[in-house]
Amino acid sequence: MNAPLVDIRDIWHRFGQHPVLKNVSLTIAAGSYTILLGPSGSGKTTLLSILGGFVNPSEGKVLIRGQDCTSVPPAKRPTTTVFQDYALFPHMSVGGNVGFGLRMQGVDGATRAAKARDALALVGLAAAFDKKPHQLSGGQRQRVALARALVIEPAVLLLDEPLGALDLKLRRQMQDELKAIQKRVGTAFIHVTHDQEEAMALADHCVVMNDGRIEDEGPPERVYARPATRFSATFMGESxxxxxxxxxxxxxxxxxxxxxxxxxxxxxxxxxxxxxxxxxxxxxxxxxxxxxxxxxxxxxxxxxxxxxxxxxxxxxxxxxxxxxxxxxxxxxxxxxxxxxxxxxxxxxxxxxxx
Missing domain, CATH: 2.40.50.140 (Nucleic acid-binding proteins)
Known part of the structure; x- marks a missing residue:
């Protein structure tokens, strides 16, 4: 049996005396699209922040590719994060934004530009290289943020409610594009959302969270058809x-x-x-x-x-x-x-x- 790409072991996290994650353990396979699904306050965003290195857990370990990354800072672990607000630099061109991570790694300008063009082509924005972010639509800016994350070839791509700011039609279009891109690049995606429809559209591994714990996990078809708990039955669809x-x-x-x-x-x-x-x-x-x-x-x-x-x-x-x-x-x-x-x-x- 292959070792998991991500192995989360017995994670606890507290803000003061308040536990927001309670003994969470989870394994994630290479090449999978995992959705962390749950209501506000369920702990899903905190867990994603721990995976990205932005928060150190109170207890437990995070292993990526078999290496203990629990205390490794974000820039030195094999992950990148796409945030809901895109966080693009307005003064830089789209190509400059996409190549920024490579620039921080010391990659030369010609190689950086070539890789940025390839990443933009991957997300369907090859013609946007010289444009500025304000010249793009919300969905296009989201794809630029995705290209910027993918260009450094992370082992795990973390997505923090990346479609939350988009309208319904564009959100559904981006769901299709995200899934297609993930299949093409083969990178493991871990995506936080509270949208059950989004979870079922994207995931091959669905993790339902509530009150700092994992209520249910598995293929979305199983979680929907045979939920393990009452909460899972009422949150992953209606019952x-x-x-x-x-x-x-x-x-x-x-x-x-x-x-x-x-x-x-x-x-x-x-x-x-x-x-x-x-x-x-x-x-x-x-x-x-x-x-x-x-x-x-x-x-x-x-x-x-x-x-x-x-x-x-x-x-x-x-x-x-x-x-x-x-x-x-x-x-x-x-x-x-x-x-x-x-x-x-x-x-x-x-x-x-x-």
């Missing part, structure tokens, strides 16, 4: 959560009583134990008869058209504190005030372990 108690159990199946009726699962659970079940919006069926699990009736409170689908909120008739979140085809005929039967595909019910 309807049912709480219940196991009333029947055998070697292969269990029945959980919930406020909207019994739910059978193909999992052996201890009799009398509590269980939390998650159902993704696209797996709920409203109105039409279903051969799956019946979940009672609900009153539709809101219908939001979102282009390719309709997002429907409905309140359970049997348990008014329970709100269903459903994603229906855009052509579905459903209105606020409708009273509908609710069901779901039994195989798509997620058993949460926490």
């Amino acid at each position: 309807t959560i049912l709480a219940g108690t196991v009333i029947e159990s055998s070697d292969r199946t269990s029945t959980v009583t919930t406020p909207v009726g019994p739910v059978s699962l193909s999992s052996a659970l201890p009799l009398g134990s509590t269980a939390a079940l998650a159902i993704r919006p696209e797996h709920l069926v409203l109105g039409a008869a279903s051969a799956g699990t019946k979940l009672g009736e609900a009153a539709v409170s809101d219908v939001v058209f979102q282009g390719s689908f309709k997002r429907v909120l409905a309140t359970s008739v049997e348990e008014p504190s329970l709100r269903f979140i459903a994603k229906l085809p855009a052509t579905s005929i459903v209105h606020a005030g409708d009273r509908v039967a609710i069901s779901c595909d039994t195989d798509q019910i997620i058993l949460l372990t926490d």
Whole structure:
């Protein structure tokens, strides 16, 4: 088995007496696109700062390529960081900005210019070499910052919410470009965001953080389809959560009583134990008869058209504190005030372990 490119071991970090990272361990493979995903205050940006050398952890180690880099300053470790605000020098040309890191390394002018042109070509800005940053759009300046980071050929590229300042259309365009560039150069990218859509669009390794800890990690398809915890199920996309108690159990199946009726699962659970079940919006069926699990009736409170689908909120008739979140085809005929039967595909019910 190949050693990981980045090995984060038992990292703790405190601001005063307040812990912002709590015993975080994580390995990152060479050539991967890792997303650190979580809400504000979850510790993701602090972890990225520790990886970049801008913050020294209170405890623990950071190994890159097998070398202990925990106390190595940013300029001397094999990482570069792309920040949300781009941090381009306004008085320098685009080519000068891209070549700045090479200049600090003592690379001669001709080599510097050639490498800067190659890096700009990589991000689709070959013609911008002699322009100034103010002559470029936000998306172009972001690509210049990316070229500047890549030109020094880091082992790991760190991206701190790099798309946060862009509008929705440009953000989606840059997501496609980032993924394509990462595949071309093969550098490991570690990217911080709080945007679940961005995480699923870019990552092949998704790390969900909350309150200074890693809640879940793995391929985004697995984290979404089979989240490990309640937090992961509600942050990485939306879910309807049912709480219940196991009333029947055998070697292969269990029945959980919930406020909207019994739910059978193909999992052996201890009799009398509590269980939390998650159902993704696209797996709920409203109105039409279903051969799956019946979940009672609900009153539709809101219908939001979102282009390719309709997002429907409905309140359970049997348990008014329970709100269903459903994603229906855009052509579905459903209105606020409708009273509908609710069901779901039994195989798509997620058993949460926490």
